[in-house]
Amino acid sequence: MAYALLTGCARPAGSVVPGAAAAERPTGTATHDARPATDPAPTAQPYRRWGLTAPLPAPPSPPVRRMPTRAGGPLPVVDRVPTRDKVVFLTYDDGAEKDPRFVDMVRELRLPVSMFLTDSVVGPGYGHFARLRSVGASIQNHTLDHAALRGLPYAGQRAEICGQQNKLRARFGIRPHLFRPPYGTYDATTLRAAADCGVTAVVLWRAAMEGDGELTYAEGPDRLRAGDIVSVPSGEPTGMSLRKRTTRLLREIQGQGLTVGRLEDYL
Numbered sequence: 001m002a003y004a005l006l007t008g009c010a011r012p013a014g015s016v017v018p019g020a021a022a023a024e025r026p027t028g029t030a031t032h033d034a035r036p037a038t039d040p041a042p043t044a045q046p047y048r049r050w051g052l053t054a055p056l057p058a059p060p061s062p063p064v065r066r067m068p069t070r071a072g073g074p075l076p077v078v079d080r081v082p083t084r085d086k087v088v089f090l091t092y093d094d095g096a097e098k099d100p101r102f103v104d105m106v107r108e109l110r111l112p113v114s115m116f117l118t119d120s121v122v123g124p125g126y127g128h129f130a131r132l133r134s135v136g137a138s139i140q141n142h143t144l145d146h147a148a149l150r151g152l153p154y155a156g157q158r159a160e161i162c163g164q165q166n167k168l169r170a171r172f173g174i175r176p177h178l179f180r181p182p183y184g185t186y187d188a189t190t191l192r193a194a195a196d197c198g199v200t201a202v203v204l205w206r207a208a209m210e211g212d213g214e215l216t217y218a219e220g221p222d223r224l225r226a227g228d229i230v231s232v233p234s235g236e237p238t239g240m241s242l243r244k245r246t247t248r249l250l251r252e253i254q255g256q257g258l259t260v261g262r263l264e265d266y267l
Helices: 102-107 124-135 154-172 188-196 242-255
Strands: 087-094 114-117 138-141 201-203 207-209 215-217 229-232
Touching: 087 242, 102 124, 102 242, 114 124, 124 138, 138 154, 138 188, 154 188, 188 201, 207 242, 229 242
Parallel strands: 087 114, 087 229, 114 138, 207 229
Antiparallel strands: 207 215
């Protein structure tokens, strides 16, 4: 099934994204409630500090059975997780915004966010993402240079994906298991190159939050559903800040009777 992905991480004209399947989650990821020993105690009602009227419900325990692996087949491509748990998953793209207060927000609300980083966008700002990782965020791969991969030769695609794997290993001592192709576009060569770089799943999204804070949907109903993966690209200069967009998104999640789960617990 083909559909257009609507997001601020703009998609090149004429590109098509196939449907999604499931994958096994990686091991060795930090838990979402990790906090440094030197962190100050949280405020009594941190949710009010971040513009919420009620605390986020705690997510359910991670599933006992993980999603099936590819077992030698094509690399799974996931835009939502088939689960009965009332959770959605927050994923942040590129790494352009480096607001230190967003680190405070993730820590105080214990948000299990996944950061898909592009080396050329992050630039010298990897320290910011080290701080995010120290409060529970996971770090994942979004290529070296944010190139549209579809149609590129294998060597070029492998260089983009493996190159960022190597960068993230040098910076954080990890090799991510999840990969998001820029603009959501990919082909069979992308899946082969990603698998050869140690990726276990390609992560797309069903919902995206634009710079103005509005949610758009790739397919299905125009509302959040359990298992949805939400993409939050780096904001435009004239758009809402990452913190404000996250607050708006959390209000929408609460309004649908959902909470935030850790994507790496399911993939």
